[in-house]
Amino acid sequence: MRYGTGPEVLREVTFSLAPGSFHFLTGRSGAGKSSLLKLMYLAHRPSRGLITLFDEDIATAPRKRLPLLRRRVGVVFQEFRLLNHLSAFDNVALPLQVAGVRDSTVRKNVRELLNWTGLADHMKARPPTLSGGQQQRVAIARAIIAKPSLLLADEPTGNVDEAMGVRLLYLFEELNRMGTTVVIATHSEALISRFQHPVLHLEDGVLTTRQASAARGSSSDDAPSPSAAEAKP
Amino acid sequence: MIRRRSDLVLSREPSARLVPWIIGLMTYLACLMLAGALLLSELLDQWTSDLTGTVTVQVMPMEGEPPDVIEDRVDKLVRLLQRSRGVASARSIPLPEITAMLEPWLGAGASLEALPLPRLIDVELDETSPPSVGALRTMLSNADPGAVLDDHGIWQEQLSGLIGALGTVAGFIVILVAVATVGIVVFATRSGMAAHQDVIEVLHLIGARDVFIARQFQNLALSQGLRGGLIGIALGAATLWGLGRAAAHLDTSMLPPVSLLAWHWGVLAALPLATALIANWTAKRTVVRSLRKLV
Numbered sequence A: 001m002r003y004g005t006g007p008e009v010l011r012e013v014t015f016s017l018a019p020g021s022f023h024f025l026t027g028r029s030g031a032g033k034s035s036l037l038k039l040m041y042l043a044h045r046p047s048r049g050l051i052t053l054f055d056e057d058i059a060t061a062p063r064k065r066l067p068l069l070r071r072r073v074g075v076v077f078q079e080f081r082l083l084n085h086l087s088a089f090d091n092v093a094l095p096l097q098v099a100g101v102r103d104s105t106v107r108k109n110v111r112e113l114l115n116w117t118g119l120a121d122h123m124k125a126r127p128p129t130l131s132g133g134q135q136q137r138v139a140i141a142r143a144i145i146a147k148p149s150l151l152l153a154d155e156p157t158g159n160v161d162e163a164m165g166v167r168l169l170y171l172f173e174e175l176n177r178m179g180t181t182v183v184i185a186t187h188s189e190a191l192i193s194r195f196q197h198p199v200l201h202l203e204d205g206v207l208t209t210r211q212a213s214a215a216r217g218s219s220s221d222d223a224p225s226p227s228a229a230e231a232k233p
Numbered sequence B: 001m002i003r004r005r006s007d008l009v010l011s012r013e014p015s016a017r018l019v020p021w022i023i024g025l026m027t028y029l030a031c032l033m034l035a036g037a038l039l040l041s042e043l044l045d046q047w048t049s050d051l052t053g054t055v056t057v058q059v060m061p062m063e064g065e066p067p068d069v070i071e072d073r074v075d076k077l078v079r080l081l082q083r084s085r086g087v088a089s090a091r092s093i094p095l096p097e098i099t100a101m102l103e104p105w106l107g108a109g110a111s112l113e114a115l116p117l118p119r120l121i122d123v124e125l126d127e128t129s130p131p132s133v134g135a136l137r138t139m140l141s142n143a144d145p146g147a148v149l150d151d152h153g154i155w156q157e158q159l160s161g162l163i164g165a166l167g168t169v170a171g172f173i174v175i176l177v178a179v180a181t182v183g184i185v186v187f188a189t190r191s192g193m194a195a196h197q198d199v200i201e202v203l204h205l206i207g208a209r210d211v212f213i214a215r216q217f218q219n220l221a222l223s224q225g226l227r228g229g230l231i232g233i234a235l236g237a238a239t240l241w242g243l244g245r246a247a248a249h250l251d252t253s254m255l256p257p258v259s260l261l262a263w264h265w266g267v268l269a270a271l272p273l274a275t276a277l278i279a280n281w282t283a284k285r286t287v288v289r290s291l292r293k294l295v
């Protein structure tokens, strides 16, 4: 893919994510990690190549179907992208409201998740009044509130200390155990070596896959749906 | 704590406060134009129904004719008319009445007796079986070459032509106002979208359909359109009421009394509804069209 008429940021990227798998995405700054995730959460079209998401070819899927696909993808943006005029509660509730979930269900689920992420005391706070780490947790809560089939997190531990980073990773593993396919872009070698998941590595627009030294079982048969992302040159 | 699904995403924008007032002014204009058009058509209706019942016969004085001869001619014609079918009554208008009618134009001091004035016969037609105007005209000119039938037809035609033109202009202005209102809403919605670009992108990326995003803007536009419409109709009603009072003091011998009917007021009262719907529809189209550019 390329931005406008710029150079090709991603050139040779071919991979497929098994449903229920857990991957890290690495590469030095500017390698194209965020760009690859943008393709996966359908914010960008590839300038060439093929992307299949939940068995659906993105290029040929009618535009009307894309919102339904997006609802199955939870995204933690690198820069959070919380809505500053809404409370933490309303931010987290947004994906459910967009999907048309009943208000009473929304209230119950959001409260539960905010409690679980340690934000019970900040439900009514607006994002600008929260610390970086708290905002990050609101962003994560918003990404997982709708129980997505695929979770994409762009440097979700960038703004928190190492202990909190580890706790958040446990949260993602928990979600992964319940069937969600997870991809986490990160610079942190410490997290990668600690959590032993396969690594997708980007360099000069080329993606290579490295298996974790001690691979854990990561396939789950009752995953909601196959999730595959491919980009062929 | 939780916001309703329909108004959750947009923060209040200061510039949005101006929009209802602009729409209000537009509605005010539309209201006056519409009221004007309705009044004119009402006026035309009354006029034409008044005039069809009567015609006037002018009896022209002949060259070098002694003054009392014309009296005989008029009497003869009146009797002829009274005998004709389709004529309810005919009456010669006495000379003092004619001079009184002409006085405002010629001045009180003018010695009208010296002028060879045409005499007038007022003819009331039988509404149930009106005569053919053509037959009446031939009959009169056969009886007296100096008798001219004035059936107000030409005057009426010109008048209704003028009123029709005024009505067309008023209707055109109402359409222009509607177009301008659409333009205002497009403009306001675009600037609202620009101000909420981040919100729109996030909603889009978490799987909101275009219509969901559009609804946020539609709700705002709907309330702006409704408020603007109400402002406009309030100003318009006040103006019409004031004009009505001013007209009530007027000596209306020239004009038949006209006023807006109940259904006219109904049409005017529907204006805020119209502006609200126009605003709603415009906002939806604007947002959906612009969102189609997103992946």
Ligand SMILES: Nc1ncnc2c1ncn2[C@@H]1O[C@H](COP(=O)(O)OP(=O)(O)OP(=O)(O)O)[C@@H](O)[C@H]1O
Residues within 6 Å of the ligand: A003, A006, A009, A027, A028, A029, A030, A031, A032, A033, A034, A035, A036, A078
């Ligand atoms: N919106 C954009 N318009 C134009 N070029 C862009 C845009 N976003 C990213 N790029 C370019 O694409 C390349 C890859 O950027 P990307 O954000 O994907 O890198 P990254 O791997 O996420 O880096 P980081 O680790 O710093 O977040 C960079 O060279 C960047 O300049």
Ligand SMILES: [Mg+2]
Residues within 6 Å of the ligand: A033, A034, A035, A078, A154
């Ligand atoms: Mg990045």
